[in-house]
Amino acid sequence: MSVLVVGSLAxxxxxxxxxxxxxxxxxxxxxxxxxxxxxxxxxxxxxxxxDFPEHALADLEKKGVDTRGVMKRPGRTFHWSGRYHENPNDxxxxxxxxxxxxxxxxQLPAEYADSEMVFLANIDPGxxxxxxxxxxxxxxxxxxxxxxxxxxxxxxxxxxxxRVDTLLINDSEAELLSRRIGLPAAAREIRSMGPKTxxxxxxxxxxxxxxxxxxxxxPGLPMDDVKDPTGAGDSFAGGFVAALSLLGYKDxxxxxxxxxxxxxxxxxxxxxxxxxxxxxxxxxxxxxxAERFVDLSRIPMPILPVK
Amino acid sequence: MSVLVVGSLAxxxxxxxxxxxxxxxxxxxxxxxxxxxxxxxxxxxxxxxxDFPEHALADLEKKGVDTRGVMKRPGRTFHWSGRYHENPNDxxxxxxxxxxxxxxxxQLPAEYADSEMVFLANIDPGxxxxxxxxxxxxxxxxxxxxxxxxxxxxxxxxxxxxRVDTLLINDSEAELLSRRIGLPAAAREIRSMGPKTxxxxxxxxxxxxxxxxxxxxxPGLPMDDVKDPTGAGDSFAGGFVAALSLLGYKDxxxxxxxxxxxxxxxxxxxxxxxxxxxxxxxxxxxxxxAERFVDLSRIPMPILPVK
Numbered sequence: 001m002s003v004l005v006v007g008s009l010a011x012x013x014x015x016x017x018x019x020x021x022x023x024x025x026x027x028x029x030x031x032x033x034x035x036x037x038x039x040x041x042x043x044x045x046x047x048x049x050x051d052f053p054e055h056a057l058a059d060l061e062k063k064g065v066d067t068r069g070v071m072k073r074p075g076r077t078f079h080w081s082g083r084y085h086e087n088p089n090d091x092x093x094x095x096x097x098x099x100x101x102x103x104x105x106x107q108l109p110a111e112y113a114d115s116e117m118v119f120l121a122n123i124d125p126g127x128x129x130x131x132x133x134x135x136x137x138x139x140x141x142x143x144x145x146x147x148x149x150x151x152x153x154x155x156x157x158x159x160x161x162x163r164v165d166t167l168l169i170n171d172s173e174a175e176l177l178s179r180r181i182g183l184p185a186a187a188r189e190i191r192s193m194g195p196k197t198x199x200x201x202x203x204x205x206x207x208x209x210x211x212x213x214x215x216x217x218x219p220g221l222p223m224d225d226v227k228d229p230t231g232a233g234d235s236f237a238g239g240f241v242a243a244l245s246l247l248g249y250k251d252x253x254x255x256x257x258x259x260x261x262x263x264x265x266x267x268x269x270x271x272x273x274x275x276x277x278x279x280x281x282x283x284x285x286x287x288x289x290a291e292r293f294v295d296l297s298r299i300p301m302p303i304l305p306v307k
Numbered sequence: 308m309s310v311l312v313v314g315s316l317a318x319x320x321x322x323x324x325x326x327x328x329x330x331x332x333x334x335x336x337x338x339x340x341x342x343x344x345x346x347x348x349x350x351x352x353x354x355x356x357x358d359f360p361e362h363a364l365a366d367l368e369k370k371g372v373d374t375r376g377v378m379k380r381p382g383r384t385f386h387w388s389g390r391y392h393e394n395p396n397d398x399x400x401x402x403x404x405x406x407x408x409x410x411x412x413x414q415l416p417a418e419y420a421d422s423e424m425v426f427l428a429n430i431d432p433g434x435x436x437x438x439x440x441x442x443x444x445x446x447x448x449x450x451x452x453x454x455x456x457x458x459x460x461x462x463x464x465x466x467x468x469x470r471v472d473t474l475l476i477n478d479s480e481a482e483l484l485s486r487r488i489g490l491p492a493a494a495r496e497i498r499s500m501g502p503k504t505x506x507x508x509x510x511x512x513x514x515x516x517x518x519x520x521x522x523x524x525x526p527g528l529p530m531d532d533v534k535d536p537t538g539a540g541d542s543f544a545g546g547f548v549a550a551l552s553l554l555g556y557k558d559x560x561x562x563x564x565x566x567x568x569x570x571x572x573x574x575x576x577x578x579x580x581x582x583x584x585x586x587x588x589x590x591x592x593x594x595x596x597a598e599r600f601v602d603l604s605r606i607p608m609p610i611l612p613v614k
Contacts, residue, residue: 181395182532205509216603217604224489224490224491225489246612253607256605256607257610261610290611293606294608297606303564
């Protein structure tokens with residue numbers, strides 16, 4: 001199968017206490033693709049400016065990413081500049097330049113229309129809707145969103161959610177979108193809006209998967225060598241959707257597996273600047289990393305002896 | 308076996324968006340005892356003022372808590388007053404009155420000296436040391452501490468840590484105490500200070516257990532009906548230490564079981580004001596709650612098919 005992603009491609013400046021890098025390849029579609037390509041073919045839709053390095057798309061192509069859907073436009077590529085504190089969970093955004101992304105109108109190459117799996121990264125819900133309208137009839141649609149769209153474009157977001165199978169969203173935004181306190185209540189309310197499955201991302205603590213009566217906690221892998229947390233959420237999504245593509249998206253247990261694969265993919269991303277650590281990994285590395293979660297989560301049975 | 312706890316007994320005023328309660332029974336030793344008494348006999352050491360209600364100690368006695376170590380002194384019982392926001396993870400402390408706790412000098416009834424298991428709740432590390440000096444030779448010592456003592460009494464804390472088997476501490480305080488970034492690095496450093504086992508509490512996200520080469524993630528149970536999160540950490544400790552008392556404290560797997568029991572005990576606490584929900588539970592309720600973690604954490608095998 002093939003996984004289609006629509007999102008941003010970016011050139012970021014990233015500063016950590018140890019290092020400063022400029023022009024780092026990033027953006028939601030890039031992080032997603034780098035992770036998803038470890039398990040499946042990926043079709044990428046996005047836009048770059050004329051400053052975007054030729055080799056970057058070529059590197060992605062080598063990993064099995066079809067970049068024919070990436071348009072080149074005159075102007076600057078989307079740019080984010082941020083500084084991480086000594087504790088890598090704290091960061092300041094120094095600058096955001098939309099560049100060519102401001103006028104982004106997704107266009108699908110004809111060959112992409114039959115994609116079975118779709119990931120709509122965190123962009124304007126109006127554009128997310130347009131993408132779905134251009135497709136034949138995808139079997140599985142996942143979507144990411146954020147407070148900016150929840151507050152700014154609630155109508156379009158509501159419409160697109162009706163057509164979504166899985167929403168990936170962070171904990172505070174799940175409560176904002178649902179107007180509920182407590183993650184089970186938030187997930188229940190969001191599931192009534194359309195998505196059968198809600199994946200609530202908990203940052204370094206992992207993610208919760210709410211699907212039918214199934215509730216699964218995919219922990220984050222505790223790590224010391226966090227270099228750059230940028231893109232962890234989109235890498236999670238890439239591993240998650242590609243695993244469902246590989247395993248099938250009908251069975252609850254596959255959503256559990258997919259969340260572990262997502263968390264494993266994210267654990268590579270944060271070990272390097274931008275996508276560099278993720279791009280250096282292969283499927284065996286990902287599978288090996290995922291195995292580490294099995295012992296991390298193992299509860300010995302029985303928990304208590306019978307009285 | 309018997310579990311000895313030294314800590315505070317308190318009368319708290321607690322305000323949530325839904326309700327305001329005054330004179331709520333609380334304090335670290337109370338939350339610990341209410342949880343631990345679900346599995347084992349508890350011996351309690353602390354101090355109360357002459358405003359402390361008679362029935363409160365009687366209620367604890369009924370649950371199997373020996374309160375002969377609770378001294379009564381003229382003056383006011385330790386008092387904390389706090390307000391929780393709509394999101395129960397945010398709270399403001401409105402007032403703290405030390406009262407008779409300011410002059411607290413732990414004294415052990417002679418019958419307590421042979422206790423096998425000890426929990427030193429979050430009090431002055433100088434007092435924690437004195438308690439250990441008054442005991443015969445406990446088999447297992449667990450300790451809680453906080454930034455106030457890490458920064459204010461580092462010498463005494465260092466000394467008592469050398470005599471501790473398990474440190475329970477929250478994530479930011481683990482990094483502060485160890486001067487390390489990253490929880491595995493923090494736990495390694497703390498283990499070089501004395502404790503064989505480090506339990507890093509992650510609030511509603513659960514706890515990490517670092518012991519020898521074993522690393523275990525005990526998730527928090529996602530819940531909607533959080534009434535009052537006060538005392539969740541001490542309830543965790545109560546379930547944790549009492550489970551080790553019941554199961555044995557030599558085997559790594561028992562620390563995994565104990566962390567699940569701790570997380571289950573904490574999940575009762577937050578469902579009621581003060582200790583009321585925890586005091587209404589029994590061992591079967593606790594065991595049943597613990598079972599819910601098994602499915603929550605279950606990773607289906609194999610995660611990925613062989614290529």
